[in-house]
Amino acid sequence: METALSARGLYDRLQRGDSLTILDVRNRDEFETWHIDAPRTVQTSYAEFMSAKVRDEIPGLTDSLDFEEPVVAVCPRGEASEQVAALLREVGIDAKNLADGMNGWARVYVAREIEGGEHGETTILQYERPSSGCLSYLVISGEEAFVIDPLRAFADRYVADARKLDAELDYAIDTHVHADHVSGLRDVADATDAEVVLPEGAQNRGLEFDATFVTDGDELEIGEATMTAIHAPGHTSEMMLFRLGNTLFSADTLFLDGIGRPDLESGSEGATELASKLYETLHERVLLLPDETVIAPGHVHSETSRGDDDTFTARLATVRESTPLLSLDRGEFVEQVAGTLPPRPANYEDIVAVNLGRKSVEEETAFELELGPNNCAVQ
Template sequence: MAEWMRLQPAELAQKLGTDEPVFLIDVRSNPKDVQDWHIEHRNVEFRHFPAALLLEEAPEAYAELPKDREIHVVCAKGLTSTEVARRLAERGYRAVELVGGMEAWSQYYHPVTAYEDEKLKIVQFNRLGKGCLSYAIISKGEMMVVDPLRRADVYDDFAREHGLTIRHIVDTHIHADHISGGQALSRLTGAPYYVSSHDVFTHQGGISFEPLEQYQTLRVGDVEVEVVIIPTPGHTPGSTSLLVDRRFFLSGDTVFVSGLGRPDLGGMVEAWAKDLYETVVTKLKDLPDELLVLPAHYSHYSEINDRGIVGATLGELRRANDLLREMDRETFLARVEAAASTVKPPNYEKIIAINVGKLAVDDQEAIELEIGPNRCAVHHATA
């Protein structure tokens, strides 16, 4: 019987972190689904072949498949890809099936060390299938989790594996494109969960939380590791950024490598765009260029640097993004409001309702609600 390889999402992520070319075919049937959301990276050579073409052995499909390379096969949930990989193997191709398909890829969080010295370590968890980022701030055996994604077990397991105690759990705002793991992680570990009361009350939420705006700083491990809380409204009225050890700026959805957080997901685009402008000209203006900005999202694999990190200094972002430089208010508002007319995150109203405690769903529905890319940014390239 013909054999083929099976690859877990973590193994594929490791391959994407190398210079080795990866030939990958997506065999989902709907071209729009594939166009909207598929696996991309700088070393991926991507093709879309509906499974029917390969299972029916259409000559035009097989003509484009290399015999001397591994062919990575991806489908929606890892069912059709098994049939395609078997057929490829029977015909002598080196087939590699992604176990669980795009659904499993969407649920994988890839940890990368963004910084480490004798007193401080910052780990960036990259949800590669969705462009969502979260962080562990670690010092002296203690850990603070910032913008935890839905799978609370990932952070709890990481802490246990490394002998760490989770002391604080922070959401920089109420998220609209993914379900937060903050409340679940708090229940799992007993650590307090912080988020802005402005965001919770805006959506008439009923969750249990510590009002983030009532704290000036939070401490993790070594007393020198200080997390300064900086209100940066605009994406949401309670958006908050964290200044870690005066060197790292965890910007939530306020500042991205490619743009700014969009202010229209609460139905208050004009008012929140004004807040965003005030944040840029008052809160961000005096921050030094050398701060390393670590955001909560990214929109394209090109934002991942050579070290596998999504981040850039504030000076680099100011040079690349004119929305972060001096601009008159009317021009800024016009550009941001125009960009806010783009496609909104799928299911964002339900996701917000879940994140503020107004709606409960089971695991499978949660997975389906989150499927697809994030759409939380106003991009400087298209604004």
């Protein structure tokens, strides 16, 4: 019997819709803060299992839980859950341990090609990090390529994938100063001759490293492709979207079923002003684009629907229908967006400092900083 399951193996099973139960053996507060979204998930702590073992009551404990086999036990690093899975197997339950636990889950990164866009011979790969809902993009035209919103944890992946398609990275682009993950801009540039590109407004945020800055209307060219920058203040003051053919890389401005929160740059005191700017960005810039525009967002959540090509993309007309906030008038929009904010991403202030170049952290520390839910959206 298979006793361990890789994080990628679990992801594939969940995507296929296989029947299974996620058994999270972390403490309740850890589980409620961040867990694997699955149709059937239960939480019972490692301590409860150890206590039941001492009392010889494992069968009674398992009978009280709503299991659908196989059971996949999960903890932070796969150690405590390995013991729990073994206890379950002793009482006849098909139980597997998630190798490397939630840390392993956070290292799952899946690439899919976006189909249906009108951008010539250009190839667009969308990268999904299921643990946080972060999306990044690799765009390839001929022998040239660029990456949008790269994650530091996967910097080598973009370089390798471009080379598999006989291309080299010319640009590493961030749409804004991220607060939810550590940027891979400089890591990609260190591994290639890629030019680091950021919105001009990042300088006003206190950026402390060299970059090429773009402003509204600027164009970036690779191969036969031309991408146009669109200034889109709201989620942050410097936010820059990019349009390639009929595809809009909408970053944290417009998701497929929500919009970006406005308080991660200047706190709740600046949220109202940025929410008002976000309303203008959406209604005076983004929503004026053709209905057939393909929206390629910066984040998704567990209930976001996939497109026909299995990527997280949708036509603008569809996004209008699936995002009720877009139908509100300005006053209602600002009140709801600035007044009903979810918890902020974990360690967001430290992450912003790293992404501005004000703070330096080792690779493992950077990875640990961004563990947890994304929380960048308002729905």
